Amino acid sequence: MNTFTGCRTLFYKRALLLLAASGMAFAAAAQHQHQETANPSAISAQQLRQLLAGPAGAPGSATSVFASNDSSRATSPRYEQPADGPGRATDAGTPAPAATPATAGRNALRVDLANMVFENAVNYDLFTPKPWALPVLLSYERQLGKRTSAGLEVLLNGGNSEQRRGGGGLQLRYYAVPSRRVSALAGFYVAPTVSYRKIGFQDERILAGKPYATVRAAGAGVYGGWQAGTRPNAHGRRLILDVAVGAMHWVPTSTTFNGEAAVPNTYDYRWTRTRTALDARIGLGVQF
Incomplete structure (x- = not known):
């Protein structure tokens, strides 16, 4: 135990x-x-x-x-x-990079180059020196719908050394073939247009210091053109080029002669009569 x-x-x-x-x-x-x-x-x-x-x-x-x-x-x-x-x-907290918009803005502002070049080429004379003209044709366009827009144009100091033109116009555009890359205000278009012009004819041999004849005319016509440009930046802006040709029908509303009447078959005589004339635009500007 x-x-x-x-x-x-x-x-x-x-x-x-x-x-x-x-x-x-x-x-x-x-x-x-x-x-x-x-x-x-x-x-x-x-x-x-x-x-x-x-x-x-x-x-x-x-x-x-x-x-x-x-x-x-x-x-x-x-x-x-x-x-x-x-x-x-x-x-x-790191900000993301800003996305580039797919389309540009709804507004466009252009200056026409065709009048500057053409009017001075007509005015140029190898044997008779003449001063150069500086016509300024400004146009503003505003998009209304997916394919439509409305525009205004203002002409200052138009013409050449022998005649000066001024006036304005209203234009409606329909983009029949809009651009697929930039839908706003781009592509092929047709544009009915109405305009007003005031033309003063000058010749120092007839009347010094002021026009010897003044014509006011109203016109209506249609243009066909194409507008394109660069890709829009982050702010929806881009450079644009607008090329158009058309025909305008002019009807004089008043004619004033300060010196002598226009001679037939001259340039000023044609403005005193109803006529149809071809016209062209080469506009360079910005869309925003």
Whole structure:
């Protein structure tokens, strides 16, 4: 009986020693796991063997280790931003580049070059020097619908050294074949037009200092043309080129002679009669 009691006492002592040794080993493993920063989510093979070899009376040890491992993962800097997560707040503040609009604006402003070149070519004479003229024909166009627009034109200092023209006009355009790349105010068009002109004929030999005849005329006609240009920029603006030819029918509304009447078969005589004349436009401008 005493022998059995002694053996039991010895077994209890050894069990207590084994339990104490397992607790010390567990504490050392937990401290080592807390200090490890290279890979906080990993458990070494040695620690796993120590946990599995531990006493059966400590069922919550493995759970506490994994719980502490999860807490270190939550506070670790490596897990603050996943690789496939959304961008950081600092990246969201970077402005995106402005998108280029698909079409240009609804307005166009042009200056005509055909009158500048043609009128001076007619005025030029190899044997009789004459001053150069600077006719300015400005036109403004405004888009109304998908294929329609309305425009105004103003003529200043038109003509040449022998006659000066001024006036204005109204034009409606229908883009029969609009541009696919830039839909607004681009493509082939037809344009009915009404205009007004005031023409003053000058000749220092007839009457010095002022026109010797003044004609006012109203006209109506139609133009056919093509308008195109560069791609629109980020602000919806682009350079445009407008080329058109047409015919105008002119009817004089009044004629005033300050010196002498116009001689038949002369340029000023033709303006005093109803007539039909060809006309052309080469406009360069900006669409906005």
